[in-house]
Amino acid sequence: MRAEIFQAIRSKLLLDTVLTSYIGEEQVFRSKPGAIITLPAVTLQPNSESSVVRAGYNNSKVRDNNPVLQVGVWVSANADGFPCSGEDADVIVGRIDAILLDAASPIPGTSGWMKVTSSQQYEGDTGLWHNAARYSFRYSVIDS
Amino acid sequence: MVRILTPDELSAKLSRLSESQIPAIKEGMQAAVLNVEACARRNCTPGQSPYAKAPYSDDRDPHREPPHMRDTIEGTVVVEGTAVRGIVGTPKHYALPVHEGTSRMEARPFIMDAIKEKEEETRAILSKALEESLRRECV
Numbered sequence: 427m428r429a430e431i432f433q434a435i436r437s438k439l440l441l442d443t444v445l446t447s448y449i450g451e452e453q454v455f456r457s458k459p460g461a462i463i464t465l466p467a468v469t470l471q472p473n474s475e476s477s478v479v480r481a482g483y484n485n486s487k488v489r490d491n492n493p494v495l496q497v498g499v500w501v502s503a504n505a506d507g508f509p510c511s512g513e514d515a516d517v518i519v520g521r522i523d524a525i526l527l528d529a530a531s532p533i534p535g536t537s538g539w540m541k542v543t544s545s546q547q548y549e550g551d552t553g554l555w556h557n558a559a560r561y562s563f564r565y566s567v568i569d570s
Numbered sequence: 571m572v573r574i575l576t577p578d579e580l581s582a583k584l585s586r587l588s589e590s591q592i593p594a595i596k597e598g599m600q601a602a603v604l605n606v607e608a609c610a611r612r613n614c615t616p617g618q619s620p621y622a623k624a625p626y627s628d629d630r631d632p633h634r635e636p637p638h639m640r641d642t643i644e645g646t647v648v649v650e651g652t653a654v655r656g657i658v659g660t661p662k663h664y665a666l667p668v669h670e671g672t673s674r675m676e677a678r679p680f681i682m683d684a685i686k687e688k689e690e691e692t693r694a695i696l697s698k699a700l701e702e703s704l705r706r707e708c709v
Contacts, residue, residue, distance in 0.1 A: 451669045456691050459673065460673075464662055476686065476687075494683075496670075498671065519615060547666060549673060556673070560682060562686075
């Protein structure tokens with residue numbers, strides 16, 4: 427995924443005051459397993475990405491990319507208050523859905539957002555609730 | 571030969587059509603599921619996997635009972651009314667953490683990536699199955 431698209435997604439999430447009221451300022455990171463981060467947090471991990479040249483590519487040089495973005499929501503069950511449960515993690519994912527799937531206010535340069543999967547796990551040894559949601563979307567690039 | 575139908579006859583024929591296509595779509599879905607299943611297995615195979623570390627455990631790992639997760643990935647087709655669903659999965663209990671990632675391990679979505687990679691082929695397989703069935707029905 428292009429860096430500017432990734433950054434636009436991160437910025438859009440961080441600009442949402444409801445989401446930041448849940449997780450705090452600057453709590454959206456690129457996923458780096460093993461990295462120590464303050465919880466609660468949201469991580470972004472690009473999964474697969476396909477790219478198809480558009481008809482007339484020889485002249486226009488336009489390609490349409492179709493990436494899948496994995497969004498992780500991490501909540502500690504040991505926290506004193508919200509968010510500290512699987513249900514709280516669901517609330518955060520619900521807000522992320524509202525931000526990313528808002529067709530009236532799309533992330534600049536992107537379109538066609540769809541949620542494709544959603545799951546929840548509890549890590550017993552670390553006491554972490556982890557929701558993983560995946561979204562597919564489209565953006566176009568113009569090759570030089 | 572051209573046959574002219576009344577609105578009721580056309581409605582009845584279209585209604586019959588949607589049900590009569592299910593076996594063909596099921597057959598097409600079975601082929602599509604096999605295609606995705608093979609890709610998911612490849613995603614778990616060292617040397618062929620797109621991930622830095624293929625989700626394929628060491629045979630000496632005491633926490634991993636044989637068979638390997640890769641070899642348990644299977645697809646099935648479920649028909650419910652007029653809905654035909656293809657399902658690809660594995661019964662291994664550790665498949666979800668591998669697929670979705672944990673706080674210490676990067677996600678390796680071996681099934682989701684297979685579904686996305688084979689999306690166009692899946693559409694083509696299903697379209698062909700439906701097209702051939704419709705031709706048989708209508709000609």
